Amino acid sequence: MATNPNRPDERKQFRILYRDFLTRMVDLELVTAGADAHGLIVRFGSLLAALSFVLAYMMVPRYATSGWPHGRLVIFARSDEEFLISATITVAGLCAVTAWNTVFPDRRDSLILGLIPVLTRTMILARIAAIGTVLGAAITVVNCFTGVAFPFVLATGFLDGLRSFAAWWLTMAAAGIFTFCAGLALQGAASQLLPMRSFLRISGFLQLAAMFAVLASFFLAPPFDNVTPPLYFPSFWFVGLLHKLRGDADIVFDPLAMRALTALAMVIPSSVALYFLSWSRNVRRIVESPEILPAKRPGIAKIVAKILAPAPFERAILLFTARSLARSRQLRMMLAIYGGFGFALSLAFSKSLLAGNSPESWNRPNGPFLIAGLLLLSCAVVGVRAVFALPLSLRSNWIFRITAVHRPAAYFAAVRKSLFALAALPAWVITAVWYLAIWPGRPALEHIVVLVLTGIVFVERSLYQFRKIPFTCSWLPGSTHSKMKAGVWGCVFLVLANAGAAIELWTMEKAARMIALLTILCAAAFYSRMHTVEFAADPNNRLQFEDLPPADIYALDLRQDGSWSGDEAFVEPIRSRSAS
Numbered sequence: 001m002a003t004n005p006n007r008p009d010e011r012k013q014f015r016i017l018y019r020d021f022l023t024r025m026v027d028l029e030l031v032t033a034g035a036d037a038h039g040l041i042v043r044f045g046s047l048l049a050a051l052s053f054v055l056a057y058m059m060v061p062r063y064a065t066s067g068w069p070h071g072r073l074v075i076f077a078r079s080d081e082e083f084l085i086s087a088t089i090t091v092a093g094l095c096a097v098t099a100w101n102t103v104f105p106d107r108r109d110s111l112i113l114g115l116i117p118v119l120t121r122t123m124i125l126a127r128i129a130a131i132g133t134v135l136g137a138a139i140t141v142v143n144c145f146t147g148v149a150f151p152f153v154l155a156t157g158f159l160d161g162l163r164s165f166a167a168w169w170l171t172m173a174a175a176g177i178f179t180f181c182a183g184l185a186l187q188g189a190a191s192q193l194l195p196m197r198s199f200l201r202i203s204g205f206l207q208l209a210a211m212f213a214v215l216a217s218f219f220l221a222p223p224f225d226n227v228t229p230p231l232y233f234p235s236f237w238f239v240g241l242l243h244k245l246r247g248d249a250d251i252v253f254d255p256l257a258m259r260a261l262t263a264l265a266m267v268i269p270s271s272v273a274l275y276f277l278s279w280s281r282n283v284r285r286i287v288e289s290p291e292i293l294p295a296k297r298p299g300i301a302k303i304v305a306k307i308l309a310p311a312p313f314e315r316a317i318l319l320f321t322a323r324s325l326a327r328s329r330q331l332r333m334m335l336a337i338y339g340g341f342g343f344a345l346s347l348a349f350s351k352s353l354l355a356g357n358s359p360e361s362w363n364r365p366n367g368p369f370l371i372a373g374l375l376l377l378s379c380a381v382v383g384v385r386a387v388f389a390l391p392l393s394l395r396s397n398w399i400f401r402i403t404a405v406h407r408p409a410a411y412f413a414a415v416r417k418s419l420f421a422l423a424a425l426p427a428w429v430i431t432a433v434w435y436l437a438i439w440p441g442r443p444a445l446e447h448i449v450v451l452v453l454t455g456i457v458f459v460e461r462s463l464y465q466f467r468k469i470p471f472t473c474s475w476l477p478g479s480t481h482s483k484m485k486a487g488v489w490g491c492v493f494l495v496l497a498n499a500g501a502a503i504e505l506w507t508m509e510k511a512a513r514m515i516a517l518l519t520i521l522c523a524a525a526f527y528s529r530m531h532t533v534e535f536a537a538d539p540n541n542r543l544q545f546e547d548l549p550p551a552d553i554y555a556l557d558l559r560q561d562g563s564w565s566g567d568e569a570f571v572e573p574i575r576s577r578s579a580s
Contacts, residue, residue, distance in 0.1 A: 010122055017118070017126035022133060024102050048091065048141040055084065056145035063153045070156065077154055078224040078239060084146055085175050085242070086218050086235035091142045092176035093214030095135055096183030097336070100207045101329045103131060103184065104191065104278055124279050131180070139176040147172065167245035175238045178264055181271035183210055188274030192281070204332040211340045219347035226252065231259055308421045313406060314414040321418045321470045324392055331387050338383025345379075345494070346372035365443040365508050370501035373435070373447065377427040377455050378493065384423035385462040388415070388470040397472035397545055408467070408543055409536040415470060416463055416532070424455040443508050446518075450504060453521035460528035465535060467544040474546050 059080050063073055096103075109123075151168040155161030190206060191199050221233050229236050229252065240256020305322070309315040325331050350368040362369070404411075431451055435444040507513035535541070 010119065013118055013122050014126050014129075017123060018129050021102075021127050021130035024130075045137070045141045048138070049144055051087075052142055052145040052147075055087075056149045059146070060149045060153050070154075074154060075226055078226060080150075081242060082221070082224045082235050082239050084143070084150070085171065085238045086221055086233075088139060088142055088172050089175050089179045089235055089238075090214055090218045091138050092135060092179040093183065093210070093217075095138050096180045097207055097211045097214065098333070099131070099134065100183070100187065100203070100210075100333075103127065104187065104275075120280060124276060127279075128275075135176055135180050136173075139172055143169070143172050164246055167242055170245060171238050171242040174241065174260070174264060175234070178234065178238075178260075178267055179214070181267045185267055185271040185274055186210065188271065188278045191278050192274065204326070204329065207332065208336045208339065211336050212343055215340050215344045216347060219344055219351055228252075229256060231255060234260075234263070237263060305421070308425075309414070309417055313410065314417055317411070317414040317469065318418045318421060320393075321388075321415075322422060324471050325384075325387070325422065328392055331390070331392060334387050334390075335383050338379050338386070342375050342379025342383075345375050349375070363438050365439060365447070365505060367498075367501045367505055369435075369438075370447060370504055371497050373431040373451055374454065374497050374501065376431060377424065377451055378458060378497075380423045380427040381419065381455065381458040381462060384419060385466075388419070388466070389468065389473070390471060391474050392471035394472065394474060397469070400469050400472055400543070401545060404543055408541045411469060411543055412463070412467070412532075412536040412541075415466065415468075416459065418470065419459050419463060424459055428452060428455060446508060446514055447504070449518060450521060453518070453525050456525040457521070457528050460525070460532045464528075464532055467541060469543065473544050 063077065066073060068076070105123075147168055148165075151164035152161040155164050186206060187203070190202065194202065217233060217235070221235055222230070224236065224239060229239075231237075237256050237260035240253035240258075241260040243250065243253045244257040302319070305315050305318050309318045325335070349371045428448070428451060432444075432448045435447055438444075439447075504517065507517045
């Protein structure tokens with residue numbers, strides 16, 4: 001049968017689309033201009049491989065050199081197997097969250113691929129191939145050492161080792177596919193059940209909830225129970241599947257393996273169906289639906305903004321910052337990373353308390369919950385402050401340049417209010433509700449006051465010498481040295497948070513101690529505030545719109561003395577003189 005020479009080659013189209021989709025699996029908006037996406041992927045893979053090596057180095061020698069009987073070692077290894085499966089599920093879940101906005105067609109796909117002669121089948125298969133490549137690479141790298149050494153160290157012979165090796169990798173692949181497909185099914189169901197504009201609004205919250213669910217499943221999973229293992233942790237399901245594939249006759253694994261097979265049978269077909277349906281419908285719906293628009297009626301956000309920032313000038317910067325955070329998937333993803341990090345650390349400190357294995361009671365003041373509130377507050381402030389420096393709205397900063405008629409101190413105050421409103425205030429409200437619900441009134445109120453004062457210190461110190469309007473200044477990626485310092489300071493902060501929680505718990509025993517602690521925090525907050533005010537009042541300060549290194553050649557300033565400097569540059573002195 002002769003082929004039509006004018007018909008596009010579907011295989012060639014598949015290869016081109018596959019390469020393009022593969023490079024876009026890592027959200028390019030998360031990579032700064034000038035950065036190397038390929039290098040980022042290589043470094044991330046190297047980190048996962050190093051983690052696999054460390055885990056293999058810590059776990060495998062214990063079994064290879066142990067004098068225990070083989071049957072006892074197999075029982076003892078179940079907790080380690082659950083941990084490694086849970087790590088694989090977590091990595092697959094983070095891949096699904098990171099690729100949240102790239103697995104489904106976006107506006108660019110709809111406008112470009114919808115107009116050229118490419119079959120929908122070809123586009124879908126190319127995207128699925130790219131997804132499979134990324135997911136398979138992540139699962140392979142995170143198990144590259146543990147997946148080779150762990151199955152053989154517990155085998156009774158070479159053939160048993162081969163069977164354990166095959167069962168291990170089949171189970172890890174099933175666990176990773178289940179997690180990734182669960183994310184696809186959640187996103188696909190939301191895109192089909194909701195109008196496109198509503199889906200775009202809620203997608204970020206679903207992404208954040210998915211990340212929290214993945215991290216919570218990893219940190220809250222208890223050790224494997226050999227008698228009555230719980231059926232609500234996916235990692236336990238796949239431990240049962242692993243042992244049934246090995247041929248283990250223990251009946252404790254029967255319900256777990258059945259739950260794993262049932263979950264795979266439900267999630268994989270539904271995610272595939274929703275994925276095909278999303279491609280066939282969303283390409284048209286995205287083109288026909290408008291972008292996210294502001295609400296026509298003044299909502300709760302505008303009312304809160306008017307309360308927090310009565311002046312129209314400050315309220316404009318607050319709303320500009322809030323809407324930029326809400327509409328940018330890049331910023332949502334970065335905030336999800338910071339929030340997930342704080343959430344994971346809080347769960348790590350509180351795991352024994354939540355599991356009932358701690359001598360402390362959860363409904364009384366305790367160290368783990370004190371640290372959890374402090375970590376959530378600090379991660380919220382640091383995360384929002386970090387994204388303030390990103391050049392999200394760089395092309396629109398000319399609006400602020402031509403309207404910069406107020407003193408720089410006024411802009412600095414508006415940015416400070418924005419950080420309080422978008423980071424510290426939500427953290428204060430959430431933690432206040434939580435502590436008042438679980439603890440007696442006095443200690444809960446005392447800790448809330450401590451968090452408020454600590455949050456003031458965090459905000460004031462984080463914005464010291466910050467001379468930018470959020471998202472409007474060009475940004476140069478930081479050096480490796482600064483990233484190393486951030487990691488070191490993070491470790492120091494964890495040590496200080498642990499010590500601070502112990503001190504606060506001690507001060508709650510007597511009112512005089514608590515008064516002394518609050519006095520110290522009030523002094524620290526007052527000093528931080530005065531330090532910021534002193535910097536803002538410096539007459540040499542100007543708003544910063546270019547993050548460039550110092551120039552080697554400086555231009556001569558031949559303007560007359562006082563020209564475009566001092567009080568004449570701003571509207572406040574003009575208003576004060578006209579009023580007088």
